[in-house]
Amino acid sequence: MSSLPTNESAIELSGVGKRYDVLQEPAMLLRAVLPFRRTSKREHWALRDVDLAIEPGETVGILGRNGAGKTTMLRMLAGVSRPSEGTITIRGRVAPLIGVGVGFHPEMTGRENVFINGMLLGLTHAEVTERFAAIVAFAELADFIDTPVKFYSSGMFMRLGFAVAVHTDPDVLLVDEVLAVGDIAFQLKCFERMRALQAAGTTILLVSHSMHAIRLLCPRALLFRQGRLELDGPSEEVIARHHELLSVDATAGTDESSGAGASLVERTLVDATGAVAHHPRQGDHLTYRARLRFHHDVDSPQVLFYVLAEDGTLAYEMKTAIGRRHRGYRSGEEAIVEIGFEARLGGGTYRLALTVTDADGRVPLLQDVAGLAMYLAPPLGSAGIADLQADIALDGQRLTDHDGLLLGEHQERDAP
Amino acid sequence: MAEGRRVLVIGPEPTPWSEWAADLVAHGPVLVALARKDFQTRYKRASFGVLWAVVLPVVQALVLAVVFSKIARFDTGGWSYTTFVMSGIFAWAYVSGTAMAATTSVVEGASLADKVWFPRAILALVPVLANGVGLVISLLVLLVAIPLLGTWPGLSILLLVPASVLLLALTTGLSLVLSALQVYYRDTKFMVTAVLLVALYLTPVIYPADLLGEWEGWLALNPVTGVVELFHSGALGVGIDGRSLIVSVIASAALLVGGAAAHRRHDRLFVDLL
Numbered sequence: 099m100s101s102l103p104t105n106e107s108a109i110e111l112s113g114v115g116k117r118y119d120v121l122q123e124p125a126m127l128l129r130a131v132l133p134f135r136r137t138s139k140r141e142h143w144a145l146r147d148v149d150l151a152i153e154p155g156e157t158v159g160i161l162g163r164n165g166a167g168k169t170t171m172l173r174m175l176a177g178v179s180r181p182s183e184g185t186i187t188i189r190g191r192v193a194p195l196i197g198v199g200v201g202f203h204p205e206m207t208g209r210e211n212v213f214i215n216g217m218l219l220g221l222t223h224a225e226v227t228e229r230f231a232a233i234v235a236f237a238e239l240a241d242f243i244d245t246p247v248k249f250y251s252s253g254m255f256m257r258l259g260f261a262v263a264v265h266t267d268p269d270v271l272l273v274d275e276v277l278a279v280g281d282i283a284f285q286l287k288c289f290e291r292m293r294a295l296q297a298a299g300t301t302i303l304l305v306s307h308s309m310h311a312i313r314l315l316c317p318r319a320l321l322f323r324q325g326r327l328e329l330d331g332p333s334e335e336v337i338a339r340h341h342e343l344l345s346v347d348a349t350a351g352t353d354e355s356s357g358a359g360a361s362l363v364e365r366t367l368v369d370a371t372g373a374v375a376h377h378p379r380q381g382d383h384l385t386y387r388a389r390l391r392f393h394h395d396v397d398s399p400q401v402l403f404y405v406l407a408e409d410g411t412l413a414y415e416m417k418t419a420i421g422r423r424h425r426g427y428r429s430g431e432e433a434i435v436e437i438g439f440e441a442r443l444g445g446g447t448y449r450l451a452l453t454v455t456d457a458d459g460r461v462p463l464l465q466d467v468a469g470l471a472m473y474l475a476p477p478l479g480s481a482g483i484a485d486l487q488a489d490i491a492l493d494g495q496r497l498t499d500h501d502g503l504l505l506g507e508h509q510e511r512d513a514p
Numbered sequence: 515m516a517e518g519r520r521v522l523v524i525g526p527e528p529t530p531w532s533e534w535a536a537d538l539v540a541h542g543p544v545l546v547a548l549a550r551k552d553f554q555t556r557y558k559r560a561s562f563g564v565l566w567a568v569v570l571p572v573v574q575a576l577v578l579a580v581v582f583s584k585i586a587r588f589d590t591g592g593w594s595y596t597t598f599v600m601s602g603i604f605a606w607a608y609v610s611g612t613a614m615a616a617t618t619s620v621v622e623g624a625s626l627a628d629k630v631w632f633p634r635a636i637l638a639l640v641p642v643l644a645n646g647v648g649l650v651i652s653l654l655v656l657l658v659a660i661p662l663l664g665t666w667p668g669l670s671i672l673l674l675v676p677a678s679v680l681l682l683a684l685t686t687g688l689s690l691v692l693s694a695l696q697v698y699y700r701d702t703k704f705m706v707t708a709v710l711l712v713a714l715y716l717t718p719v720i721y722p723a724d725l726l727g728e729w730e731g732w733l734a735l736n737p738v739t740g741v742v743e744l745f746h747s748g749a750l751g752v753g754i755d756g757r758s759l760i761v762s763v764i765a766s767a768a769l770l771v772g773g774a775a776a777h778r779r780h781d782r783l784f785v786d787l788l
Contacts, residue, residue, distance in 0.1 A: 118786060125698055125699050125700070126699055126700070126701045127695065127699035127701050127702050127705055128701055128705070173785070174524065176629065176630065176631060177522060177524060177631035177782070178627065178628065178629065178630070178631050178782065178785045179782055179783070179785050179786055180524045180525070180526065180782035180783065181524065181525065181526055182526055183526055184525070184526075185523060185524070185525045186522075186523070186524045186525070187521065187522070187523050188521070188522045188523075188524075189520070189521050189522075190520065191520060192522075192631075194629055194630060195629075196628075196629045202625065202626070203551075203625065203626050204625060205555055206551060206555075210551060213547060214544065214547055214548065214551075214626075215630065217543055217544050217547060218544060218626075218630045218631075218632055219630065222543070223543060223547075
């Protein structure tokens with residue numbers, strides 16, 4: 099990949115690390131001045147040993163679980179935080195969209211925030227005046243532009259933030275998971291706008307948990323894991339590795355998932371051909387396979403299989419008949435549990451979890467609370483945990499099909 | 515293609531002085547916009563609006579003048595006690611009000627500072643500038659009041675110019691230092707409140723310094739004393755204690771340099787603690 103820095107790289111990181119001192123209790127001036135005991139602190143490296151070069155005009159996706167260091171890196175690229183070691187070089191004007199809002203003052207109106215933000219992002223007052231109408235029109239906030247932004251919804255905040263950022267002609271646009279709060283229509287508008295910026299040569303870094311967004315916009319992606327840059331490569335490769343790690347990291351916690359009576363030796367998700375399913379798709383026939391080892395003699399263990407959505411909602415549950423006798427296991431004996439199912443769920447990440455109990459369902463032998471992660475790419479335009487494969491038609495013209503929104507000419511552009 | 519583009523290099527070291535200062539100057543328009551906003555929000559939702567910026571200090575001065583001239587009966591040596599209180603209280607109100615607001619400025623600016631880069635010193639300077647408008651109004655009120663109250667100090671009135679400059683320097687220095695401290699030590703604002711409460715009585719604002727007799731020298735150790743006395747000189751034409759003036763000048767310079775150094779040194783680190 100293009101990791102070798104050139105003189106013209108838009109962004110360059112060499113040996114970058116960021117350490118946070120986590121204070122055990124808040125620091126107090128009185129204590130610092132007077133000879134009391136000092137507040138103890140713990141060091142935490144949020145990011146370490148990152149070497150990276152991003153060329154002008156590239157669009158790069160950033161993946162990783164929460165706490166992997168993605169936001170820490172973006173904050174340093176935005177210039178608000180400096181690294182504890184290493185050097186960051188940024189060539190050109192940066193427009194950061196980190197979290198919701200580019201940095202708005204809640205007491206100020208939308209109009210005032212547009213001006214202050216435009217100026218903070220490098221425009222002059224005259225330039226903001228010139229672009230003001232376009233910004234407000236893009237954000238669709240003409241009716242609320244003189245309302246203090248503390249009364250805005252998160253969607254309105256995000257719309258205004260995005261509108262200001264893209265109208266400052268940035269050389270580098272940093273987008274951190276903000277698109278998630280907008281409605282579908284606005285998300286599409288943002289996609290269009292990012293494509294236009296892409297075409298105009300803007301460098302874009304996009305942090306997203308939506309693999310769909312990454313696939314659509316980014317040829318290249320970075321995967322962060324526990325503060326390290328785990329992988330830098332073509333998006334598909336990186337997404338695959340990301341999902342693999344989600345499973346690995348979940349399985350790594352088998353100790354926690356052990357009950358007193360049995361332990362989970364391994365668990366995998368396989369597809370219809372018997373291969374490990376790294377990229378299951380909606381509607382695929384999948385098999386959850388787990389190997390258990392019993393730690394004492396058990397007669398007729400019962401199995402509960404359940405699927406949790408990202409927010410903890412129970413998406414599905416299936417259990418064996420409590421009390422029904424089938425066979426017994428001796429201590430140390432292993433058993434294979436296989437659960438075949440069809441992935442008829444909406445897009446998102448799910449946890450496939452298992453509970454094994456004794457014959458009467460009273461004593462839990464094993465509780466796999468962490469579960470196995472399964473990611474299903476959401477069809478564009480859809481949301482929710484059910485997969486209803488809705489078709490929307492207007493006067494007979496189909497606007498969506500079960501694969502998601504029909505994007506007209508973009509459909510062709512997306513095709514490889 | 516990259517020609518003419520800004521190149522930003524950030525490492526673990528603080529920004530060099532020249533770069534930090536240039537960045538601060540470049541953000542001047544943002545400072546002005548934020549200060550204007552700060553001033554407007556304070557008075558916008560009140561009836562009579564900006565008129566309050568004039569009324570409040572006048573009422574404060576009148577109350578003090580009435581109360582203390584009737585009750586305490588200081589020996590004023592012929593000059594107007596009301597002029598004395600007004601000239602001192604305006605300076606005091608500016609330095610104390612600004613220091614209080616500036617202390618929490620960086621911490622409270624988190625929603626703005628969290629995401630977009632600008633030198634954090636800008637946030638500390640916002641109240642300095644915003645309250646500066648009120649100070650100018652107060653000084654105009656003072657200029658009108660002095661002849662009305664009977665004692666015109668003659669050419670000494672020009673001393674109000676260096677007095678204002680020294681007041682600005684002291685306040686700016688304090689604001690920079692306190693705003694940086696508050697990020698690291700969240701109890702700073704309580705200490706500031708407490709110190710200011712006591713300091714009003716350790717500054718010759720309500721009473722003339724010579725009232726203290728042999729203790730007068732101790733008052734000079736308070737850096738605000740020199741500033742307030744310079745205002746008294748301008749408004750009343752009275753002499754000034756050289757020691758307190760020297761303390762004020764040295765303290766202002768030290769606070770300015772120290773505050774700027776603290777901000778430069780921690781500028782891209784503040785955000786980690788917000």
